[in-house]
Each structure stands twice: as C-alpha cells, then as structure tokens.
Amino acid sequence: MKIDVEKSLLWTSVAAFILFAIGAVMTTIVPPIVDKTLWTTDRQIHEYTEQEMRGRAIYRSEGCVYCHTQQVRHLASDQRRYGWRLVEAPPSEAWEYVNDKDHFLGTKRTGPDLARVGGKYSSEWHWAHFKDPRNMGEKFPDRKGIYEKVSIMPSFAYLSDQEIKDLTAYIQTLGRNVNWRVDENGNPLNDYEQ
C-alpha cells in the first residue's frame, strides 16, 4: 500500500503528532526522570509556615514575578550584583526550589532579582517600601533623591497591614536554604526575622 501523506487526513495528523511527541516527551517527562534535583533533595530545606504561605499567595496574585526574577544565574555579574557586603551571592540551584508549589523564576527584571533578598533589609524597611517605594518617610531618608525620581515600582498601599506582614514574612525566606550571608568571622548570620 502506498501512503500519500498529502491526501490523507489520518497520516498528516499522525505524522505531525509523532514528530511533536518525540520532543514533547524528551523535554517534559524525561528531564525529571534523568535529573532528580529538579524535584527532590537530601539537603535541609526551609518549610514554609502558614503565614509565609499566605505571603506566597499574595506574591502570586499581585504578579510580583513580572518584574522580579528569583534566580541568581551562574554568571559573575549576577553573583556580584545580588551579593551582600562584598560577599558574592551563590548561584541558585534547582534543589533550593523543591518546596515551591509555585515557581517564581521569572522572565523579566524590571526590578532587581529577589532570589537572595531574605535578610538583606529589615522587615520595617519592607513595610515602608510597600507603602510607597518612592518616599519611605523619615526613617529611610536615602530613598529620597534618585529613588524618588527613578523607582517605578507600584505602591502596594492597598494591601491590608496583615497582608503586607505576610508578604514580608515570605520575602524574608528568600535565599534561606543556602544561608549564605556571613559575619566578619565567617559564621552564618541567620538573621531573617528582624
């Protein structure tokens, strides 16, 4: 029997499906089988509290991910830029995300990356920043000047006080699995809940 693909609805469909299916299987089903770090890890990993889970939900519904990525890439420029007090940030690894029901890797950095932001700023700072990113009041006067002119982050003053606290609690966990920030003697700081 001679198959003439161009005359046959069945053969065109079947061939198009098979060609597609090879790539689809190889890129969606095979990776987690070959590379278990995509979904599991032996290392100690932060379990989110209930409050932090609420914070994650707010992070999702407010669409923070559209301006803030959560991945320090394996690039010197990323590691330096998102480091802390001359300590370079370790690049993000797949195992750090295994507890994240929703991933927030992101595609666009309109604002800075947040993968290692936990503990860098006090929760008070975040509070003032969510209320008005361009004018954070007298306590943080350095936010005047260039920030006032340049920062284009929307104000999240419409969130309730409790919601801002939840969101902040979540943000303070970011980068926690590595606990990379150290004091001058090289001891981990572990100072996330200030």
Place this chain on the structure above:
Amino acid sequence: MKQDTAAKTAIIASTLFFGLALTMGLLTALKFVVPTVGDIEYLSMPRVRMLHTNINLFGWLLQANIGLLFWILPRILHTKLFSEKLGVATGILYNIAVIGGLVSIVLGRVKNVEYGEIPAPFDYMIAICWVMFAINVFGTVATRKVKYLYVTVWYTLGAVIWTTFVYITGNMFSQMPVVTGINQANLIWFYVHNAVGLIFTPLGVAIAYYLIPKQLDTPIYSHKLSMIGFWVISFVYVWTGAHHMINGPVSYWLQTVAIIFSFSLIIPVMAVITNFFGTFATAPRGTRMKGPIPKLLMMGTVYYILTCLQGPFQAIRSVNEITSKTDWVVGHAHMALFGAFSFYAMAGVYYVAPKLAGRKLYSEKLGDLHFWLMTLASIPFFAVLWIGGVIQGFAWLNPENTFVDTLAALKHAHWMRFSTGGVIYIAYFVFLYNVLQTFFGKYADEDETETAVAG
C-alpha cells in the same frame, strides 16, 4: 444556520478585544514612565500586564485566527464548515471563558503561569472550546471535496493537535500538587514558548499561506519548501522551552538541548520565508502592493524573518547573558505576536470581512493609512525596546551601577515606547472603523455591492 456566522462572530469579537488589549498595553507603558497613574488595586501594573498579554493572546489573536480559519478552511476544501452551529457555540463559550478569565485577573485570582494566568474553571472552558474547534476542523477536512490537502490545512491540523497537549501541559499538568519548583518551571516554559511556537506560528503561517497566493493571484513559490517548513517545524519547535532558563538553575544538558533546537529553527523559518518572498517576487508587478492586504502580509513576513533570526541568536549562552531578562525580550515577543502574527491576522480580517459582508472593503485609503501608521510606529517601538535592552544588559555587567542607575538609563526608551505605542493605538482605531464600516456601515455609493465578490 446562515453560512459563515461562526467566522463572523469570532472575527468581530476579536477585533474589539484587540482594542482592549492595546489599551492595557498603552497603560502598562504609561506606568513605566509615570508609575503613579491608575494607582489602584485593580489596575496595578502587574495586573494590567497580565490583562494585556491574555487579551492579546486569547481575546484577539487566537480568536481572530479561529474566525479566519472558519472561513478559509471551507474555501480550500471546497465544502461547507462541518457544523456552523458548533462553530457559533464555540465562539460564544470562548468569549464567556475569556471574559470570565479577565475578570478573575482583575480580581487577583490568577494561576502562576505566564501567558496562562486565566484560572480554573475558565482555562478548562478554553480547553473545551479548543476541542470543539478541533472537531470542526477535522470534520471539515473529512468531508472535503478535493483530494489534496493544501499547506494551510497541514498547519491547521498540526496546530490543533499540538496545542491540545501544549495547553493542557501548561495549564493543567503544571498545577498538579506533585509538580514543584524547577520541574514546574520547565513545564510552564514548555507551554509559554510553544504557545507562541505551536499555536500562533502555525495558525499565522497557515493564514499567510492562503492569503499571499490568493491576494497576489500567483501560485505558491515552491511546494518543496512548504513541506520542508512544515515537517521540520513540527519536529524542532517543541524542544526549545528550556531556553528561558539559560545560565539558570536547571540541568546544563537541558539548556544545551534547548539551545541547539532553538538554533535549528532557522531551517523551517527560512523555508517559509523564502516561499513567501518568492511568491511576492513572482507576482504581477503592477498590483502586488495595491491596498492594505498585501502590504500587511509583506510587513508581517519581514517581521517574521527578523523575530525568527533574533530567536536563535538570543538562545546562545553569551548573547543570552546580555539580552535575557531585559527589555530586549519584550521587543522580541512584541515583534513575533504583534509584528508578524497580528499583521497577518489584520490582513486576514481585511480580506475576509468584505466577503462576509458581501461588498467591498469600506476604504482602501483608510486601510493604507492604518498600515503606514502602524508600520512606521512599530519599527521605532521594537527598536527602542532592543536598544534599551542592550543598554540594560551591559549596564548590569558593571557592579558599580546600582540597580536604579540602570533603570534611570532607560527613562527615554520608556517614553519613546509609550509615544510610539500611542501611534499604534491610534492606527488601531482606523482599522476598527474600517472593519466596522465594512460590516455595518452605510456606503456613499451603494452600487459597489454589485461588483463585490460574494462569499
């Protein structure tokens, strides 16, 4: 039911959604320069962005493509649409789903899937509509009165089959409780990239494959190139999702696989482009650029070649280091979905609307005006995003620039984006007026109807 009601419903609804999507786009651009504009919960910048992408993808482009194919398929296959009633029902359910999805987004009820924020149950409704559309496509092909399947039909069949799996993977499988972290990211980028590559590319190319030879009254340049383009893309495109995580926290080999296949995309794209340009080149010289339809098709093809040359190079690790996560990517995405496929869809609307209304296009002059405004505004619109992206990418390399410094460098680019976007917005209303007049308006000289080509 009257023939072509399904096509008419979808086309008119989609043209209206297009305006809403552009409004949201313009508002997003405005918020980049004046962040305090519309500073309320329901119009916060991320929500407006989600509305912009979802209305464009589902309200406008996908619906326009569905409507156009409802009209084109029966013509190619010399038959009637398999079920007009099913087609109209698809259109109605689809619009309910999209509107419901948009309201959910405004209220902050979203899925964590880029391009798939529309939450349950509305995403399931979209999936059902897709199956209804698929039944109509397969039914129409099965009841055809011609032997051979033309290229447009291959692409449509391919898109219908692929999209079913792509959409379900991205919107349903990715939400299963066991799918977390990077594994979920991989599934979602499989969806995000293939939403463009295996939904809008094949549908857009299918429409262009019908319109270009029809409009120019010239046979397609090369049948062999059509075949190469189709069969290679159906194998190659699907592998590329992981190129969104280059240098990121995902297996190195998976990145490399995505890069190799992203680069291979040059093959099918060049086959298609050569075919389109070849058809233009062999068409009668005097009339090949007359009126808005061939112009839109030509410009769409130019944007298609540009966006598909950017793609492979962006995927290379060293280039990606500069362009990824910057405005460059935004420019790239706009050129694919707006530059290439929306231009094809607008050409399709200009072609099909007069046939549906049973008379000539309301005004070719307005059509030309719309084309020139949109084209001349979209070139600087895309360019300023790339230039801004490269500036941003290099500025990030220097740790002495604080993040706000790198953002301050883009102030002019963002103003430019808003103002050129404004011109595109104005051009849209010329398009809308022309289309609505064609359907519902009163013509100065009603005698024209006699010379019109009946649908």
